[in-house]
Amino acid sequence: MDAAVRLHNLTVNFDDRFTLNDIHWTLEPNQHWVITGTNGSGKSALAAVLAGVGKIEAGDVLGLPKKVGLVSFEAQAELIAQELKKDDADIMDVISVGTPVHEMIFEYCVDTELARDLVEKFGLTGLLDRAFRKLSTGETRKVMLIRALANEPDLLILDEPFDGLDAATLTMLQNHLAGLVTTTPMVLVLNRFDEMPDFITHVAYMSEGRLAHAIDKQDPHAYQELYQLLHLKTTHLNIPPADNSNALPTLDPKHPLVKLHQATIKYGDTIIVDKLDWTIEQGQHWQLSGPNGSGKTGVLSLITGDHPQCYTNDIFVFGFQRGNGESIWQIKQFIGYVSTSLQWEYRVSTSCRNVILSGFYDSIGMYSKANDNQKKIANEWLALLGMTQRADQPFNKLSYGDQRLLLIARAMVKHPPLLILDEPCLGLDDINRQLVLALIEKICQGKQTTVLYVNHHAEDQIAGIENYLGLVKNS
Structure with missing residues (x-):
């Protein structure tokens, strides 16, 4: 990403299910962002806008790079739905077994050597010949991560990338992302502050479809306040008992x-x-x-x-x-x-x-x-x-x-x-x-x-x- 991405006075509609309102946000090429907030606040919607998703009703999106790598639950569901369509007997003479995993990965990616390395690290080597739609939810998620990482994106957008990963795989992925810091701007959508990688430079907090706060992580006062807010909004701790x-x-x-x-x-x-x-x-x-x-x-x-x-x-x-x-x-x-x-x-x-x-x-x-x-x-x-x-x-x-x-x-x-x-x-x-x-x-x-x-x-x-x-x- 050679230039800043600017969202100015932006209102975006997502099939009348959700609307982002009056978004003002700038992402510089050397920045790495986390978007956070409570469920339904618009975190995923804001990330999706950077991948060209949604109907713009007002405002502008300027400077979006041509190649955006997106991994999200919505994109995952859409990819699986496309595979399931191949089962439609009305338009096919034979029953489709679906696209095999190796095809989903290697016919899409640019860096095949990196893709092979990630297949091994994610534990998918034995699943390369299996139909993509036969994978578990976690396995399809790993396939999408490999596709995004091995396609050399100008901007990498990962929506809850650590969900469902075991400790070893999570550490591996975080280390890999840390290695991209100097070459690839990243936007991560996270519910939990304790999953935030050290390389993140800025934090955006969403509330009710609006960008409520955008802070520099190096500002200790602003970061502490935002940490407390998210902690209170999302923690599973109960009210402490009486004496x-x-x-x-x-x-x-x-x-x-x-x-x-x-x-x-x-x-x-x-x-x-x-x-x-x-x-x-x-x-x-x-x-x-x-x-x-x-x-x-x-x-x-x-x-x-x-x-x-x-x-x-x-x-x-x-x-x-x-x-x-x-x-x-x-x-x-x-x-x-x-x-x-x-x-x-x-x-x-x-x-x-x-x-x-x-x-x-x-x-x-x-x-x-x-x-x-x-x-x-x-x-x-x-x-x-x-x-x-x-x-x-x-x-x-x-x-x-x-x-x-x-x-x-x-x-x-x-x-x-x-x-x-x-x-x-x-x-x-x-x-x-x-x-x-x-x-x-x-x-x-x-x-x-x-x-x-x-x-x-x-x-x-x-x-x-x-x-x-x-x-x-x-x-």
Whole structure:
């Protein structure tokens, strides 16, 4: 590839099944990219565009090389479908046995010596006379890899090339690709960051058909953020357990967590919230939205007991009727709370691990000795956040977004029945916002804590939150 490939303001349709939107991307000849993202984000579609696949509806693709080597599940399926067509008895006098493997490889490739070497390394020598369509999925994948590698492409595109390979074969392929670094630009589509070869120079992150981030891998800050985002989006780790030695009292599952009946907040003649009826059942995640002045914070204060008018309203929380002698701490033990103001208050010089541990004691900073199980749980939260290597770093030296992630983990460490996240993305840049939203999605998947997510914008939705309450500002 002698010149840069440029995708400018590009919209591409793939048979009305998927659309890439407004793609701006430049690949220089000396760069090697990984495209990553969650399932359905458009990773494979973006890679396919470089091979000329898809219908361009807007924008331009400039500088595509003439010879592109593409290996993907879609291309694999298409090749097998072509072979199966040879079985059509209506157009053939004899039953086809299909194209043999040696023909699929050696009549296609340019470098036959390399092809023979790869056939041996991939363990296909004994299969050269077998019909291509009789191979297993993994074996057909190896044939396609050999074809692409031995055809001396100007640009090599490999979509999940390491899937299904044993450890030895995976290492062999990675070593071979490393040997192409100086001659062949490469684009790899990968779900897992831990499979990323060392020679990769840049990373593209796809989200909902758009190129959300394109970073230089040598930028440690940007790379760390993107690593955490992908880790939270795709990891199979579950929400860490609670500490059984410090378990919260069990709530009656027949009672809602919160029930507001005709709740009203007013100051003099000014009514902020007027006769609000709202019930939050256990396991029922909610999004509370509304403009400034609509009463979002006031409603939260009614629930937590921090609003003076909570005792003049008909409010039921965690089995308690407000005003019947319960203490504020009896209520707050069941609530995890994260807000920008809490982050402003949390200015003590302590480690990331201790911030999470402080959630067991509802303290700002650590003034008690954590037990071994609590330390284990804190380490599991750090692993979930992709921050294991930063466990002993000072909290106040972290980025604003990383601090927010740790404070959410702190609020969650006791598995409160209700987690209130008050404008958790306020003040965050785009990638840190996505990190926080990904963590909230993870918590919703855990099904042990009910999430109440508070924000300004109703359209800023989170997977797993299916209930919505919108407040309006009274004139």
